Amino acid sequence: MLAVAGAVxxxxxxxxxxxxxxxxxxxxxxxIAVLGTARPWELLLRSMALAALVTVASLxxxxxxxxxxxxxxxxxxxxxxxxxxxxxFLPPFVLALGWFHVLGRTGLVGTESTSRLLFxxxxxxxxxxxxxxxxxxxxxxxxxxxxxxxxxxxARLVASxxxxxxxxxxxxxxxxxxLATLLxxxxxxxxxxxxxxxxxxxxxxxxxxxxxxxxxAPGEAFALALPLLPLALLLLAVxxxxxxxxVFAVAGLRGMAREPIPLGTWRPLVTLAAWLLVLIATVPxxxxxxxxxxxxxxxxxxxxxxxxxxxSLLSGAIAATVxxxxxxxxxxxxxxxxxxxxxxxALSMLAFITPAPVLGVxxxxxxxxxxxxPVYGTLAILVVGFxxxxxxxxxxxxxxxxxxxxxxxxxxxxTTGAGAWRxxxxxxxxxxxxxxxxxxxxxxxxxxxxxxxxxxxxxxGREPLTVRLFTLEANGPPAVVAGLAVAQVALTAxxxxxxxxxxxxxxxxx
Amino acid sequence: xxPAIELENVSVTLGxxxxxxxxxxxxxxxxxxxxxxxxxxxKTSLLRAVLGFQAPETGVVRIxxxxxSAQGRILRPPxxxxxxxxxxxxxxxxxxxxxxxxDFGLAARGVSRPARLERIGEMxxxxxxxxxxxxxxxxxxxxxxxxxxxARALVLEPKALLLDEPLxxxxxxxxxxxxxxxxxxxxxxRVPSLYVTHDVREAAALGDRxxxxxxxxxxxxxxxxxxxxxxxxAFVRRVMEDLP
Numbered sequence: 001m002l003a004v005a006g007a008v009x010x011x012x013x014x015x016x017x018x019x020x021x022x023x024x025x026x027x028x029x030x031x032i033a034v035l036g037t038a039r040p041w042e043l044l045l046r047s048m049a050l051a052a053l054v055t056v057a058s059l060x061x062x063x064x065x066x067x068x069x070x071x072x073x074x075x076x077x078x079x080x081x082x083x084x085x086x087x088x089f090l091p092p093f094v095l096a097l098g099w100f101h102v103l104g105r106t107g108l109v110g111t112e113s114t115s116r117l118l119f120x121x122x123x124x125x126x127x128x129x130x131x132x133x134x135x136x137x138x139x140x141x142x143x144x145x146x147x148x149x150x151x152x153x154x155a156r157l158v159a160s161x162x163x164x165x166x167x168x169x170x171x172x173x174x175x176x177x178x179l180a181t182l183l184x185x186x187x188x189x190x191x192x193x194x195x196x197x198x199x200x201x202x203x204x205x206x207x208x209x210x211x212x213x214x215x216x217a218p219g220e221a222f223a224l225a226l227p228l229l230p231l232a233l234l235l236l237a238v239x240x241x242x243x244x245x246x247v248f249a250v251a252g253l254r255g256m257a258r259e260p261i262p263l264g265t266w267r268p269l270v271t272l273a274a275w276l277l278v279l280i281a282t283v284p285x286x287x288x289x290x291x292x293x294x295x296x297x298x299x300x301x302x303x304x305x306x307x308x309x310x311x312s313l314l315s316g317a318i319a320a321t322v323x324x325x326x327x328x329x330x331x332x333x334x335x336x337x338x339x340x341x342x343x344x345x346a347l348s349m350l351a352f353i354t355p356a357p358v359l360g361v362x363x364x365x366x367x368x369x370x371x372x373x374p375v376y377g378t379l380a381i382l383v384v385g386f387x388x389x390x391x392x393x394x395x396x397x398x399x400x401x402x403x404x405x406x407x408x409x410x411x412x413x414x415t416t417g418a419g420a421w422r423x424x425x426x427x428x429x430x431x432x433x434x435x436x437x438x439x440x441x442x443x444x445x446x447x448x449x450x451x452x453x454x455x456x457x458x459x460x461g462r463e464p465l466t467v468r469l470f471t472l473e474a475n476g477p478p479a480v481v482a483g484l485a486v487a488q489v490a491l492t493a494x495x496x497x498x499x500x501x502x503x504x505x506x507x508x509x510x
Numbered sequence: 511x512x513p514a515i516e517l518e519n520v521s522v523t524l525g526x527x528x529x530x531x532x533x534x535x536x537x538x539x540x541x542x543x544x545x546x547x548x549x550x551x552x553k554t555s556l557l558r559a560v561l562g563f564q565a566p567e568t569g570v571v572r573i574x575x576x577x578x579s580a581q582g583r584i585l586r587p588p589x590x591x592x593x594x595x596x597x598x599x600x601x602x603x604x605x606x607x608x609x610x611x612x613d614f615g616l617a618a619r620g621v622s623r624p625a626r627l628e629r630i631g632e633m634x635x636x637x638x639x640x641x642x643x644x645x646x647x648x649x650x651x652x653x654x655x656x657x658x659x660x661a662r663a664l665v666l667e668p669k670a671l672l673l674d675e676p677l678x679x680x681x682x683x684x685x686x687x688x689x690x691x692x693x694x695x696x697x698x699x700r701v702p703s704l705y706v707t708h709d710v711r712e713a714a715a716l717g718d719r720x721x722x723x724x725x726x727x728x729x730x731x732x733x734x735x736x737x738x739x740x741x742x743x744a745f746v747r748r749v750m751e752d753l754p
Binding site for chain 1: 561562563587588589590591592593594595597598599601603604605614615616618619662663666
């Protein structure tokens, strides 16, 4: 079972990365020519600087906000968390488009100078900061909710709340902070659409231009992807050193029931700041809705949508199902430290933090062959790409839930004579069903929001909604483009609402 | 007579720590041996070695004379050893009812449904839980859960039974009741058993023979009277003094 799951992951995620290395001899001359010039390195440095700035800004806002949400008496903190998290599940490009309708020259409060500001490195940092800060907030909050209440209570007997927060809680969340740093850095360096839309030149755009643009030169795309490989390996090394074996295991939000740290006289000011940050991030969504309604964009949306929503939903649902199954088998093996599972866990993390152009180019190298057209020419290639990139989402979600159930429950099953299959099906699966469903949901949301991976290899005429939106932006009517963005927001909101309803129903039913 | 469980020169290490060192122990058919030892003495490691969750680096574990682990290798996986266990935290599956918990192992062993239901009914009557067959573990009292755990192990008619401090979290009256129940069930069924505890009173109430484990080694073995008469370590002397 583990071997089959491992084989699927190896084919989906490792082959593309290895294929890049295998192509080296064939592309060596091109690589030397392309990488021998200053331009790619300049772009790479620019991308890394952008990623570093977004990461620092996201941590600066996300760590305190995570602490406020998890452990203080901030009013309506669950609602605040939900609202804060929502924009992360949208393609960042949708938010950039929304900010364009706010700050662009013809935007809601737009002037020449706000437009100049938006269409700059600063504008890209602003959009990506608002999009990715929830990653830091949520990982820190989840880690803090998992901290043993006894540790905190012992500290509160002898220290002020601020001291407890800075000396006990934040250090306890250090693995989550490192993971958040890596994820935000990796997501930002992979980001293609926001910098392109805001006219900021970055490395992934150079790769994309050689695969889908007027500079079509796949050999050069291979060459350009190469410097990103060592970067991915470096990120993985940091992840294995500081995060790997630690899993943030919390059962729902039970920790929120703990006696919160009082904010005291700071409460009104802190509440205002936290809510302001969260509400600002939702402004572009409301403006998009307004823009789409004004020009009749909403009415025209069905005509422009084509097959895009069903492509998104179908490829996302199939990929999420494969990821959930892989996540169950591999997540269980990782949680129980079965031999080989740690390497597969590392591979899934590598595929996620590897900049999207590397994975995309690798997938093209593996699957764009005559005999693999049934995969490469159909939605199947999207499924393969999504499974490769987002398997870690399912794996880590399931393993964190499995870690919460005592190993003795499985051992008890083994002592009754149940084999591995029966133990997995009858004991592990029912007890980790919540994790499997959550893993499916998260994986589905990641697939549906994906643009940076899919845009490199989507099959002709079968583009997902994100790609449709991205390609129409340049020459489609603004109201219709806004309408399509609203459709993407509505789709995400509907999936989240269904997921929340499913969990609420299950809680009520139990 | 072939021992039901036999450990011969078994050593288990974890990194640089020696969890068990050259341990030899035999449990004969129908015998109940109490393994007594302080926290961290290696009691749980010994059980895990017998169950097959841990392969001993050296030595052999035999069940009914057949080697099941030897020299770092698991020769027979836990599910094929026919050894049942009552876990310290009971490990009742929360998503299965009382019947479901008992049924699980029987179904895994291919027992037909009518036979399973019959055996489960008998066992639940024996432990006084016939009325609670449809309850989930979360709906049971502490004592009831304990009985389910014992019933779940015995319903399989195992070759041997291991009990890992199963009564450690109970109050005195409940503990007395359950010791009585356990004695009756084990004597009646003649299941060879290894009962692990750090409580000498439990040991005195149950055991035919005691083995004392300290720092991963069996330091003394014999009847309660023999141990009381000539304790070989400070720990054995101290625990024997606790007895009335």
